[in-house]
Amino acid sequence: MNEDAAPASGAAAPGGGSGGGEDMPDWEKRFRAPRVGLPQWALDAPDRSLFVSNATGTFELYTWDRASGEQRQATDRPNGTVAGTLSPDGAWVWWFADTDGDEFGVWRRQPFGGGPDEPAVPGLGPSFPAGLAQGRDGTVVVGRMTEEDGSTIHVARPGAEPVEIYRHRQSAGVGDLSHDGTLLAVEHTEHGDAMHSAVRVVRLDGSTVAELDDTEGGTKELGLSVLGFAPVDGDTRLLIGHQRRGRWEPMIWDPVTGEQSEPDLDLPGDVHAEWYPDASGLLIEHSHQARSELWRYDLAGGTSARVETPPGTISGATARPDGSAEYLWSSAAEPPQIRSSTGIVVLEPPGMRAPSSVPVTDAWVDGPGGRVHALVQTPPDGSGPFPTVFEIHGGPTAHDTDAFAAGPAAWLDHGFAVVRVNYRGSTGYGRDWTDALKHRIGLIELEDIAAVREWAVSSGLADPDRLVLTGGSWGGYLTLLGLGVQPESWAVGVAAVPVADYVAAYEDEMEALKAMDRTLLGGTPQEVPERWSASSPITYVDRVRAPVYISAGVNDPRCPIRQIENYVDRLAARDAPHEVYRYDAGHGSLVVEERIKQVAQEIRFARRHLKPLP
Structure with missing residues (x-):
């Protein structure tokens, strides 16, 4: 963080300390340096905020009274807590309590100023979370998902038992x-396409007011997202994200009158928006080619003005009641800061500042489905060809950006170049690019990765004999699939929390992901078995030649442990070189020391199995 900038209201995240770590390598400092997330504030008490920090070594929730400057750690669990919110009046902190990262649990709450936790919605059993909304009269709407019930929505009024108003x-x-x-x-996918939601507005008894469905019953691949109702009493306008022109853009829909209107924005790439607190305008977050910026759009005048932000990536922004905007900014070279459009740093973490890293450069490579965008970093010393890590992002509906990331920086510090590929299926490059990922999943992404690999080798950047394929979640899946489909291309594979046996993963994974997989593959394993087989890493496991490192959370509901064990058993049966690390958490760890341990093991494994670095 910028140690020369003064935090707002004298704020500093809990934890204490003013430095240290002189003998610690820079790559570890980037993980251990305290970080803070973008503070969210109570809608009717804007001086009361909630943020996430790793100041204790585990990511937990903290309260912050901006008027007094007082901060307090609200949660303290062995595997961390990041899902939380404030009640509209700021009186309560709500947080989702799962078991050791399995994402299956209940909402709990505690007073903003501290006190014992209590069940937030008595009468509702554990589930996977599917959204939460709180009214100013104490009414709460809870979304749930379970294997038995599918998706349900419940309304809990003060002093009354929760009432189910939706089920599908x-x-x-x-x-x-x-x-x-x-x-x-309500966002729903009743039409069966889990990648493209429709929106229904209902009364709290569940009766329908209006429906907005750009999929036309599943015949068109156009999705909608709820961005929020106008924050003014009696105003029924709803801000919606739509894809009608091939990218994400905002529009305003009044479900009572049926009126629709769109801000006049001439911006390439995806556009996200939220209301200013008086509903006079929209805070626009514009993402294009792995970078982002902010704009203010005035609804009365139909004019827009850019909010000055540094080059890099905005990883979240919010409009404050005074008309300012707060945002989380970073670049690949510079660590994150919580900044304000007023020019100050809003919230400064304690202790040492994370060391800077290497800027990214852009590579555009012709691939079989169009030009592929890759972000490239090279070690500050030496010249190519370098041992090179292809770090593949998860999602798949996500994308790599020019943002600070301790993982890639660790590889750079150990002498590797890093290439990150925004393959077909990634967001940020238009609807067609994202929706290209159908039926041949995994194989499509690997075609784009192969095109970038060929460019990296032919350009002199990458040493073809020292290429590491790595990633987590969907990136871990692509790693294992790539090692089998492209066995001659990779010297080492490092997969974190991967899909390894797709059919077994489907049988064990959380319900929302089952729906997504049916959409991606066009049916269940029984309906289209050839597609599931073609896209499953275990189909190709006997072709794998590179040494394989796999890490897995034993409580992971997204990439469950059984299907990973199936893959590992197949490697072991033919004495293929591999190493497996299992840890007590879910889909990744929120504990800093655990994450450092994993990265150290990954780099050690790669270096041991590659030709020696010069």
């Missing part, structure tokens, strides 16, 4: 509650 086998969830608490926006 397909995935659905709570979008937002209107300012006066009379209307509820």
